[in-house]
Each structure stands twice: as structure tokens, then as C-alpha cells.
Amino acid sequence: IHFDDTPFEDVFDVETELGSGQFAVVRRVRDRKTGERYAAKFIKKRRYATSRRGVTRQNIEREVRVLQKIRGHSNVVELRAVYETASDVIIVLELVSGGELFDHVCAKECLDEVEAAAFVKQILLAVRHLHSLHVVHLDIKPENVMLKQRGESQIKIIDFGLSREIEPGATVKDMVGTPEFVAPEVVNYEPLSPATDMWAVGVVTYILLSGGSPFLGDNRDETFSNITRVRYHFSDRYFKNTSKHAKDFISRLFVRNVDQRATVEECLQHPWIRGPEGNAIDIRKASCITISH
Numbered sequence: 557i558h559f560d561d562t563p564f565e566d567v568f569d570v571e572t573e574l575g576s577g578q579f580a581v582v583r584r585v586r587d588r589k590t591g592e593r594y595a596a597k598f599i600k601k602r603r604y605a606t607s608r609r610g611v612t613r614q615n616i617e618r619e620v621r622v623l624q625k626i627r628g629h630s631n632v633v634e635l636r637a638v639y640e641t642a643s644d645v646i647i648v649l650e651l652v653s654g655g656e657l658f659d660h661v662c663a664k665e666c667l668d669e670v671e672a673a674a675f676v677k678q679i680l681l682a683v684r685h686l687h688s689l690h691v692v693h694l695d696i697k698p699e700n701v702m703l704k705q706r707g708e709s710q711i712k713i714i715d716f717g718l719s720r721e722i723e724p725g726a727t728v729k730d731m732v733g734t735p736e737f738v739a740p741e742v743v744n745y746e747p748l749s750p751a752t753d754m755w756a757v758g759v760v761t762y763i764l765l766s767g768g769s770p771f772l773g774d775n776r777d778e779t780f781s782n783i784t785r786v787r788y789h790f791s792d793r794y795f796k797n798t799s800k801h802a803k804d805f806i807s808r809l810f811v812r813n814v815d816q817r818a819t820v821e822e823c824l825q826h827p828w829i830r831g832p833e834g835n836a837i838d839i840r841k842a843s844c845i846t847i848s849h
């Protein structure tokens with residue numbers, strides 16, 4: 557990828573803001589020469605070691621290293637270039653403009669199993685790609701999954717700000733992630749692993765099928781207590797007509813013991829994903845192609 561010293565402003569016109577976080581803002585930019593549009597993530601650099609503002613160089617370099625390592629999968633956002641100014645590091649990414657999966661779900665309140673399974677299958681394919689490279693995402697949630705194009709079914713995981721490389725056998729302990737999506741080992745400050753991502757896939761699946769969050773409490777401590785006690789249920793209101801395959805898929809992920817929790821491979825082999833639901837979008841796509849002849 558690009559690392560030469562051409563100033564960012566000489567190459568791109570900055571257009572609209574796409575999103576912002578604690579120390580980063582994502583803006584849509586346009587390459588003046590080619591007209592191509594990208595998403596540029598401006599990460600504020602930490603000025604002094606003692607400061608709590610901005611991101612440390614170590615963490616910025618980790619995100620760039622992960623993005624470089626995982627390039628080349630259709631469900632993972634593509635890194636295009638990295639620039640640096642006095643105050644920011646600018647990560648130029650492929651533009652994913654279909655909106656958040658979260659908004660797509662909200663628009664429908666919840667999805668039918670066919671559509672949910674097709675989205676979950678793509679998330680599993682992206683997670684399998686990460687885990688095969690010994691990368692764990694550690695912040696899988698609907699806000700970090702976007703539709704490539706509006707009205708299409710291809711999704712991309714877009715944010716790797718908390719991701720890290722975990723070599724097999726190495727242990728990482730950190731209190732990272734978004735409370736309602738974190739696994740018991742995160743709450744208990746025990747070693748994190750690829751299994752930590754799989755718990756989050758369970759939470760996303762539960763939300764896609766019901767519109768509700770399985771462990772969310774009235775406050776952070778209650779949420780954490782629900783998680784460590786694996787306290788959730790399939791309310792009849794949303795799960796009465798949900799297949800037993802879908803419920804079994806989720807139950808295999810909400811397992812406190814990381815050694816017994818389903819892996820990404822086991823999830824991809826699960827009947828709910830391999831069954832008609834998991835492939836329905838492909839079938840539907842295939843059928844609409846035949847219809848359009």
C-alpha cells in the first residue's frame with residue numbers, strides 16, 4: 557500500500573463525514589485524479605505519553621498491521637493507503653456505502669430467518685478469514701457490519717480498531733469491546749481468544765432475529781452480571797416462530813466455557829447455516845437471475 561510522502565491534501569478532496577468515534581472520524585474522500593471515492597479514517601495521534609486523549613502510535617500501527625494482514629476477503633473492508641500529518645494518521649479504506657446492518661435491521665424491526673442466516677453466514681466467512689490469520693476482531697457488533705451497497709445483501713466488516721493478532725497459545729487479557737456484546741471472559745478479565753468473537757456472533761444473530769439484545773440490563777453492571785451468568789432466554793414474543801436450528805445455533809455460542817463454545821468452522825457446518833436458510837439468498841439470487849433472462 558501507499559506509504560510515500562505525498563501530502564494527503566494533494567491527492568484527495570474531503571467530502572462528507574461518514575461516522576465518528578472517540579478519537580477517530582471517518583470522512584468520504586475523492587481521489588482528484590481518478591474520481592474514485594474512499595472512506596478516510598482520521599485517527600488523532602496522542603501527543604504526550606501521559607495524555608488520555610488520542611491514540612498511541614502502538615495502537616495505530618497495530619490497526620494498520622491487522623488491516624494489511626487481512627486484505628483480500630470480500631466481506632472485509634479493503635485498506636488502500638496510509639498517510640500521516642502532524643496531528644493524525646489517515647487510513648484510506650474502500651468505501652462501503654450501503655449503511656449499517658444495524659439500521660437495516662431496525663428498518664424491518666427484525667429479519668426473517670432466511671435473510672438473517674445469509675447475513676450471519678457472511679459474517680462467519682469474514683471471521684473465519686480473520687481467525688485463520690490468528691487475528692481476533694474483539695468488537696463484532698451490528699454497527700461494525702455494513703452493507704456494501706444499499707439494497708444488496710453483501711456485507712463488509714469495517715472497523716478493526718480493537719482487533720489484534722493472537723498467536724496460538726498466547727494469551728491476551730484486556731477489557732475491550734462494547735458491554736452488551738462482550739463474552740464472560742472479557743467481563744472476568746480472563747484470556748481472550750477467537751472464542752470471544754464467536755460469543756459476539758451469537759449476540760448479533762440474536763439481535764437480527766429478534767431486534768432485542770440478549771444480555772442488555774438497565775445498567776452496565778446488570779449487563780455484565782447477565783453475561784457472566786449466561787442469563788438470557790428466547791422470549792416467545794420474538795422466538796415463537798423461530799426454528800429450533802436457529803435457537804440451537806445461538807445456544808452453541810452462549811457457552812461460558814471457551815473450550816466448549818462453537819468455533820467459526822463448527823458454525824459454518826451448523827444446519828441453520830448449511831440448511832436452506834443459510835443458502836436462501838444465493839438461491840434467491842440464482843432464481844432472480846434465471847427470472848431476469
Ligand SMILES: Cc1ccnnc1
Nearest residue numbers: 595649650651652714
Ligand atoms: C464508515 C466506513 C468505513 C469504511 N468504509 N466505508 C465506510
